[in-house]
Amino acid sequence: MHVVSIADLSDEAIVAILDKAASYGTPERSLAGKIVCTAFMEPSTRTRLSFEAAAHRLGADVIGFSDAATTSGTKGESLEDATRVLAGYADVLVLRSPEEGAAARAAKVSPVPVINAGDGTGEHPTQTLVDLFTIRQALGHLDGLRVAVIGDLLHGRTVHSLVPALRRFGTEVVQVPVPGMALPDHLDAPHVTLEEAAACDVMYATRVQRERFGGKDFQASMDAVTINADLLNRTGSNAVVLHPLPRVDEVADDVDDLPSAKYFEQARNGVAVRMALLETVLRAP
Ligand code: NCD
Numbered sequence: 386m387h388v389v390s391i392a393d394l395s396d397e398a399i400v401a402i403l404d405k406a407a408s409y410g411t412p413e414r415s416l417a418g419k420i421v422c423t424a425f426m427e428p429s430t431r432t433r434l435s436f437e438a439a440a441h442r443l444g445a446d447v448i449g450f451s452d453a454a455t456t457s458g459t460k461g462e463s464l465e466d467a468t469r470v471l472a473g474y475a476d477v478l479v480l481r482s483p484e485e486g487a488a489a490r491a492a493k494v495s496p497v498p499v500i501n502a503g504d505g506t507g508e509h510p511t512q513t514l515v516d517l518f519t520i521r522q523a524l525g526h527l528d529g530l531r532v533a534v535i536g537d538l539l540h541g542r543t544v545h546s547l548v549p550a551l552r553r554f555g556t557e558v559v560q561v562p563v564p565g566m567a568l569p570d571h572l573d574a575p576h577v578t579l580e581e582a583a584a585c586d587v588m589y590a591t592r593v594q595r596e597r598f599g600g601k602d603f604q605a606s607m608d609a610v611t612i613n614a615d616l617l618n619r620t621g622s623n624a625v626v627l628h629p630l631p632r633v634d635e636v637a638d639d640v641d642d643l644p645s646a647k648y649f650e651q652a653r654n655g656v657a658v659r660m661a662l663l664e665t666v667l668r669a670p
Contacts, residue, residue: 386666387492387499391510391546396553398665403518405661406654414444419667422475423449424467425502426458427483431630432502432511435655436479436663443660448475465494472497477667480504498666506540506597512629513546515658517554519651520587523625528555533582533624534574535610536591536635539566540598543629544591548572559585563593564606579609583622588612590628590635613637617645627651 387393394402421440425433433451440447450456458467464482468491471478478495480488481502488501488508503509521527532551534544538560548558548568558574560567561582568574582588590612593603611634612626628636628648640646 387488387495388510388662388666389488389492389499389501389504390508391513391550394510394514399514399517399550399554402514402658402661402665403521405664406514406518406657407522409657409660413442415664416440416667417444419443419445419477420475421445421447421449421477421479421663422471423447423451423479423502424471425449425451425479425481426453426456426487427481427503429481429502431652431655432481432509433479435652436500436502436511436659438656439659439663442656443663445476445663449479464490468495468499477663500662500666503542505542506545506594507542508546509542509629510546511659511662512543513550514662515651515655516543516547516589516627516629517550518658519627519647519654520625522650522654523647524586527551530556530587531559531585532556532587532589533559533561533577533585534568534589534591535561535579535582535612536563537566537593538562538568538591540594541591544568544589545572547589548574561610563603563610566593566603579612579616580620583616583620583624585624588622588624588626590626590632592628592631592633592635607634611635611637612640614639614643617643 472495477498479500485505485507487504492499559577560574
């Protein structure tokens with residue numbers, strides 16, 4: 386069972402993972418003897434370390450790399466060959482690549498499950514599980530909610546997995562893009578102002594992915610998408626504020642202490658959710 390796209394998980398599978406993640410108490414060792422390989426060819430803090438913490442909590446061993454410069458990729462080895470080799474060393478491959486479609490290519494040749502930990506501007510399905518979990522934890526359910534996605538919605542892969550998943554669970558999505566960075570056509574959603582977004586149940590902020598488009602000038606447009614305490618107070622907003630992190634200017638520090646700020650909890654939830662995903666993937670027939 387590969388998890389390349391959020392579409393690879395049925396609604397029932399998603400709910401089962403969220404329920405499982407909510408049920409962890411003391412660490413279990415259900416994956417003792419298994420080896421998880423984290424193959425990260427692009428910078429990461431949360432995704433890699435929460436996968437590794439999840440693996441350790443379940444008693445699995447971890448191998449991997451966090452910098453492609455230390456691998457044979459620099460000698461010209463193809464992703465397919467690297468995948469076949471790593472699959473001989475581990476029971477599951479957690480792969481991050483700067484290239485869209487990399488996880489799908491790896492999944493094609495891998496005899497062990499491949500989990501997409503982010504493929505360029507493609508998808509980030511495990512972040513979506515964390516996001517759904519956090520929304521459900523904060524608001525109790527997903528159906529009937531309104532979620533505003535904000536920021537760089539063109540290059541940001543987290544929303545490319547999150548938006549279709551939210552819709553599957555009956556959540557309405559609206560967008561506040563940085564100008565020129567709206568959701569791709571196949572995910573299109575109504576445009577609203579930041580003030581209108583503040584009336585939603587959730588404001589989901591994302592970072593401008595400057596490394597993916599050469600960092601052309603966008604700073605002047607940031608005001609239109611920056612969430613700060615003044616905006617939330619002025620609009621009387623009750624919105625839960627989420628961000629996959631890392632943040633730069635999208636959410637001001639003065640939001641951090643408000644009860645609606647849930648982004649650090651969201652990051653913390655990464656461990657339980659990835660524990661549930663690893664167990665699901667490694668126990669699936
Ligand atoms: C995101 C990513 O890598 O896509 N981070 C994460 O996994 N939590 C978001 C980002 O880099 O902006």
